[in-house]
Amino acid sequence: MTLLKQALISLALIFSPLLKADVLTLTSLDWPPYSSQQLKQKGASIAVVSAALKEMGHELKVEFYPWERAVHLAKNDARYAGYFPEYLFESSDLLFSDSIGLGPLGFAENKAKPVQWSALADLKSYTIGVVRGYVNTDELDQMIANGTLKSEAVNSDSQNLTKLGHKRIPLAVIDSNVFQYLIDNTPSLQPFKADLQMNPKLLVEKSLHVAFTNNQDGQRWQEILNQGLKRIDVDKIMADYLAK
Known part of the structure; x- marks a missing residue:
């Protein structure tokens, strides 16, 4: 043109x-x-x-x-x-x-079981909660797709946070602003509000x-x-x- x-x-x-x-x-x-x-x-x-x-x-x-x-x-x-x-x-x-x-993208976790990692390969022993249909990062999505990382998919971020609260998964991919909003405003998540946090290491902004x-x-x-x-x-x- x-x-x-x-x-x-x-x-x-x-x-x-x-x-x-x-x-x-x-x-x-x-x-x-x-x-x-x-x-x-x-x-x-x-x-x-x-x-x-x-x-x-x-x-x-x-x-x-x-x-x-x-x-x-x-x-x-x-x-x-x-x-x-x-x-x-x-x-x-x-x-x-x-x-x-x-949007700052990272992992939510249970405070009772914080996860330390520096590279995604460090997470091979963990099952990561993801939301069905969401794009995350190229590296993470590829490692999940080829089986390098284990994952469980749900239909919403709030479902993943509930699973974290019950310690059914150790990590869940989530935007930190979404995490804070859901923790502050979702009645079903109030029992877990004091138990959940964002992992200090972000995936990416x-x-x-x-x-x-x-x-x-x-x-x-x-x-x-x-x-x-x-x-x-x-x-x-x-x-x-x-x-x-």
């Missing part, structure tokens, strides 16, 4: 709100504090995307589903242009937005993104959202929301 053509597309996107305000419809999951029907502004990630689209004169509509269904619908149902929040990974089916925030379907509509919304993200302070919106 020539530089002139790119410039014309960008200008068209910038000024398109003056002509027509459109609604971007995405799927998401219940993943507080980043996304949830129960939260103010429906979560930190949704607050960021809404602010970016507002800068471009557009609106956001989010429909919530269990994670695997949210991903499936976004890829296969023309009503949706994509889903979020998602980590970056290699895909020919998806187009990723610029970062909509950061992951960037969060909107994953758009790789088609003409997805490309259009990717460009619009990226333009809007450049106009706002993503880190401040995220930090202010998480501080509430």
